Amino acid sequence: MTNEQILSEIREANLTYLMLAQNLIRSDRAEALFRLGMSEESADLIANLSPAQILKIASGNMLLCRFRVDDDIVWNLLTNHTTRKVDNDATTRLHASILMAGRFSEAMQP
Numbered sequence: 001m002t003n004e005q006i007l008s009e010i011r012e013a014n015l016t017y018l019m020l021a022q023n024l025i026r027s028d029r030a031e032a033l034f035r036l037g038m039s040e041e042s043a044d045l046i047a048n049l050s051p052a053q054i055l056k057i058a059s060g061n062m063l064l065c066r067f068r069v070d071d072d073i074v075w076n077l078l079t080n081h082t083t084r085k086v087d088n089d090a091t092t093r094l095h096a097s098i099l100m101a102g103r104f105s106e107a108m109q110p
Helices: 005-026 029-037 040-047 050-057 071-080 089-108
Strands: none
Touching: 005 029, 005 050, 029 040, 040 050
């Protein structure tokens, strides 16, 4: 993949992310904050962006979204790659969601 292709993919990911985020925020703000892991202030800004502003922001060369999963416990639950595998994928995904929800709650407390 060339550098220009990578930058094009980043721009496309940014545009998709901003459009998704704006739609989620406008339709169900509380769920959007949880699912996107963002602050109220960020949600306010994204919700009020015009289409032109979204295009301008998305056209940058820096990826706007990031992985919220930053530890082995959650990755292992999501991928079910632990040494003691659980056969029920729904249970492991639920466990991962609970862990991430707890971390989101901790991050949002002053």
